[in-house]
Amino acid sequence: MKMHTRVGIVGAGPAGLVLSHLLHLEGIESIVLESHTREYVESRVRAGVLEQGTVDLLNAAGVGDRMRREGLGHGGIELRFNRRGHRIDFRDLTGGRTITVYGQQELVKDLIQARLDAGGQVLFEASDASIHGLETTTPQIRFCKDGEQNEIDCDFIGGCDGFHGVCRPSVPEGVLKVYERNYPFGWLGILASAAPSSDELIYANHERGFALQSMRSPSITRLYLQCPPDEDIAQWPDERIWEELQLRLAGDEGFHLNEGPIFQKGVTGMRSYVVEPMQYRRMFLAGDAAHIVPPTGAKGMNLAIADVRILSKALAAYYAAGDDTKLNQYSATCLRRVWRAQHFSWWMTSMLHHFEADGEFDYRRQLAELDYVTSSRAAATSLAENYVGFPIE
Ligand code: FAD
Ligand code: PHB
Numbered sequence: 001m002k003m004h005t006r007v008g009i010v011g012a013g014p015a016g017l018v019l020s021h022l023l024h025l026e027g028i029e030s031i032v033l034e035s036h037t038r039e040y041v042e043s044r045v046r047a048g049v050l051e052q053g054t055v056d057l058l059n060a061a062g063v064g065d066r067m068r069r070e071g072l073g074h075g076g077i078e079l080r081f082n083r084r085g086h087r088i089d090f091r092d093l094t095g096g097r098t099i100t101v102y103g104q105q106e107l108v109k110d111l112i113q114a115r116l117d118a119g120g121q122v123l124f125e126a127s128d129a130s131i132h133g134l135e136t137t138t139p140q141i142r143f144c145k146d147g148e149q150n151e152i153d154c155d156f157i158g159g160c161d162g163f164h165g166v167c168r169p170s171v172p173e174g175v176l177k178v179y180e181r182n183y184p185f186g187w188l189g190i191l192a193s194a195a196p197s198s199d200e201l202i203y204a205n206h207e208r209g210f211a212l213q214s215m216r217s218p219s220i221t222r223l224y225l226q227c228p229p230d231e232d233i234a235q236w237p238d239e240r241i242w243e244e245l246q247l248r249l250a251g252d253e254g255f256h257l258n259e260g261p262i263f264q265k266g267v268t269g270m271r272s273y274v275v276e277p278m279q280y281r282r283m284f285l286a287g288d289a290a291h292i293v294p295p296t297g298a299k300g301m302n303l304a305i306a307d308v309r310i311l312s313k314a315l316a317a318y319y320a321a322g323d324d325t326k327l328n329q330y331s332a333t334c335l336r337r338v339w340r341a342q343h344f345s346w347w348m349t350s351m352l353h354h355f356e357a358d359g360e361f362d363y364r365r366q367l368a369e370l371d372y373v374t375s376s377r378a379a380a381t382s383l384a385e386n387y388v389g390f391p392i393e
Pocket of ligand 1: 011014015036104160161163164166189286298299300302303
């Protein structure tokens with residue numbers, strides 16, 4: 001089948017779905033292609049922290065109802081080291097800005113529903129997507145669905161297909177410059193039916209490695225442990241996970257880490273990655289398709305949403321008056337925020353993880369940095385303003 005749309009979007013993650021929704025609000029038609037099933041993308045457990053600017057954007061776009069009801073507003077986080085907790089008070093340090101804990105898959109469910117309610121097209125189980133005609137003014141996306149070959153002619157393509165997608169590799173060799181760094185560890189993440197042990201997130205630096213307590217609801221805890229990058233999850237029976245979490249998150253007297261049945265676990269590698277520019281002709285890369293941050297700064301999903309907000313405004317200016325100034329500035333506008341988040345995510349990662357190759361000196365240096373960040377208002381303000389995020393242009 002042959003189709004035409006203004007913006008063909010590859011990927012129904014946060015970037016692709018928010019882009020399609022924002023374009024709809026601007027009166028611009030789009031089609032979203034997704035290789036997985038709706039059930040799969042709605043149950044994929046990933047990010048959990050939304051910056052203030054992301055929450056404001058989702059509310060203004062009319063997709064924040066359930067997030068406002070079920071999301072958990074947090075006015076700070078705790079940094080734990082030497083078994084003691086130190087609170088970073090976001091509200092106080094940033095003039096009232098906060099974060100919201102709301103599972104990525106919950107947001108994805110809300111966005112899919114909003115697109116379908118508005119009559120939008122989200123084509124699930126679209127396999128073998130490929131990009132063609134990038135040198136022309138009507139690039140095409142070809143894909144297979146229900147055994148049939150399809151082709152969409154587009155004015156523009158939104159490459160929102162994550163790190164392993166097809167859009168970025170479709171750019172001719174030599175155009176994109178890659179900047180990257182890999183870390184010698186990953187995160188083992190679990191979801192457990194247990195009440196969170198603290199109202200706020202706890203980031204712990206421990207000699208045995210980093211640990212993080214987060215949450216999804218008043219009865220579901222999300223916990224992470226630093227582990228080798230290619231760790232076999234079979235090496236981690238539930239008892240071992242709890243034992244390690246109890247050691248690494250041990251705190252002041254009175255702190256008790258609640259345990260409960262573990263119903264999801266997985267290991268993720270960690271990397272920092274950026275391609276420049278985030279555009280080739282009429283194809284624009286957004287979210288993980290263009291950049292990856294280590295999760296310690298909780299920035300990945302927020303960056304993806306900021307990218308597509310900038311892209312939707314640029315496309316709106318183009319369709320309203322033929323003005324392509326903002327489209328031409330898309331990459332540079334996004335990259336400024338991306339590199340700020342890259343630095344912050346690298347910094348949080350370096351300060352909180354155990355680096356095997358490092359010695360006692362480096363551990364002491366980390367503790368000195370944590371002591372500074374938790375005792376100097378200037379240093380704490382820098383962490384807080386980065387964590388709650390900068391307003392989206
Ligand atoms: P994705 O969510 O990867 O979506 C891309 C979509 O494209 C997918 O649905 C995929 O199936 C689809 N796709 C891929 N290839 C094709 C193809 N060829 N054809 C059609 N469809 C295709 N970020 C935060 O902001 N805060 C956090 O707290 C946080 N914690 C994290 C914790 C973990 C353990 C992990 C792994 C990530 C975390 N992140 C966090 C990062 C965040 O999850 C990602 O940055 C976010 O998912 C990026 O969204 P995206 O839409 O760009 O990409
Ligand atoms: C999460 O809740 O999944 C989460 C929270 C903070 C992070 C990363 C992940 O830095």
